[in-house]
Amino acid sequence: MKMPPFDYACPATLPEAVALLAAHDGDAKVLAGGQSLIPILAFRLAAPKLLVDLRKLTDLRAIKITPDGVALGAMVRWCDIEGDARLRTAHPLLIAAVAHVAHYQIRNRGTVGGSMAHADPAAEMPGIALTCEAEVVVMGKAGMRTIKAADFFQGALTTALTVDEIIVEIRLPGWPAGRRWGFQEFARRRGDFALAAAALFYDMDTSGRASNAHVGVIGVADRPLRLRSVEAVLNGAAVDTATIAKAEAATTAAIDPDSDIHASGGYRKALAGTMVERALKMAAEQTP
Numbered sequence: 559m560k561m562p563p564f565d566y567a568c569p570a571t572l573p574e575a576v577a578l579l580a581a582h583d584g585d586a587k588v589l590a591g592g593q594s595l596i597p598i599l600a601f602r603l604a605a606p607k608l609l610v611d612l613r614k615l616t617d618l619r620a621i622k623i624t625p626d627g628v629a630l631g632a633m634v635r636w637c638d639i640e641g642d643a644r645l646r647t648a649h650p651l652l653i654a655a656v657a658h659v660a661h662y663q664i665r666n667r668g669t670v671g672g673s674m675a676h677a678d679p680a681a682e683m684p685g686i687a688l689t690c691e692a693e694v695v696v697m698g699k700a701g702m703r704t705i706k707a708a709d710f711f712q713g714a715l716t717t718a719l720t721v722d723e724i725i726v727e728i729r730l731p732g733w734p735a736g737r738r739w740g741f742q743e744f745a746r747r748r749g750d751f752a753l754a755a756a757a758l759f760y761d762m763d764t765s766g767r768a769s770n771a772h773v774g775v776i777g778v779a780d781r782p783l784r785l786r787s788v789e790a791v792l793n794g795a796a797v798d799t800a801t802i803a804k805a806e807a808a809t810t811a812a813i814d815p816d817s818d819i820h821a822s823g824g825y826r827k828a829l830a831g832t833m834v835e836r837a838l839k840m841a842a843e844q845t846p
């Protein structure tokens with residue numbers, strides 16, 4: 559299908575891009591990789607008057623790694639993450655999750671900022687951002703603000719962004735050496751959106767027990783979920799077969815996915831439990 563007609567702008571600066579969005583008061587959309595927006599236009603699910611292309615904003619393409627963590631510019635693509643060897647130690651959970659995003663061609667164009675703004679409940683990056691307590695730095699006509707990932711996702715394809723705001727950067731907190739982590743996803747075909755996925759990490763105290771557990775699931779609600787009840791099972795426990803079984807049971811007890819054309823709610827619920835189980839086994843097998 560052909561897209562509806564639109565005007566096109568390709569500003570050279572972020573303030574210029576924000577000004578264009580603000581002037582159109584909700585009738586303009588940012589264009590990043592176009593991998594979600596272009597199909598949306600083709601299906602006539604949106605018909606903005608103006609597309610504001612961010613491709614000239616090269617500052618938004620940086621991946622910054624410091625002791626405080628990893629800052630991903632909004633225009634960082636999946637293939638940029640995949641190709642950055644520093645991230646294998648700076649954020650192995652991110653690398654593992656991004657490996658499941660889409661197919662080769664899409665990975666060469668799709669961006670971190672686009673995925674966060676699109677807020678698909680089955681997308682990997684929002685799940686990682688929530689699980690890792692990321693912060694989303696945005697700029698709008700009122701200036702810059704920082705939104706916690708937990709406050710950013712407000713429902714399927716719905717975020718805390720206002721119509722004039724552009725995501726600038728996603729900040730993931732620092733990743734200590736020796737942290738245990740796991741990522742597991744089940745999709746019909748490699749690269750499809752997840753039917754369910756689990757992202758998790760924990761640190762080990764000196765007695766070999768888990769602390770600071772963070773557990774997130776993807777594809778089982780209208781947004782990614784962090785499962786505090788599962789984290790409570792893990793914190794203070796040795797991550798052995800019995801604890802993993804309890805964590806799996808706590809996962810299925812904590813979620814109530816809807817049925818859709820891809821899977822029944824019951825299937826997704828069981829699948830999420832299995833993903834948490836497998837991710838914990840993966841974490842437990844890691845050598846520090």
Ligand SMILES: Cc1cc2nc3c(=O)[nH]c(=O)nc-3n(C[C@H](O)[C@H](O)[C@H](O)COP(=O)(O)OP(=O)(O)OC[C@H]3O[C@@H](n4cnc5c(N)ncnc54)[C@H](O)[C@@H]3O)c2cc1C
Nearest residue numbers: 588590591592593594595660668669671672675681725750
């Ligand atoms: C066949 C197919 C399979 C896919 N599979 C997966 C998958 O398995 N997992 C997954 O996570 N994704 C998947 N995707 C989506 C892909 O990852 C997209 O890259 C991503 O969702 C959107 O990124 P984009 O840069 O293409 O954004 P665009 O399509 O350009 O924009 C998407 C939305 O975000 C807004 N936006 C973009 N950038 C910003 C910004 N900086 N600030 C504010 N708003 C912004 C746009 O206005 C638009 O509303 C798939 C896509 C396709 C076509």
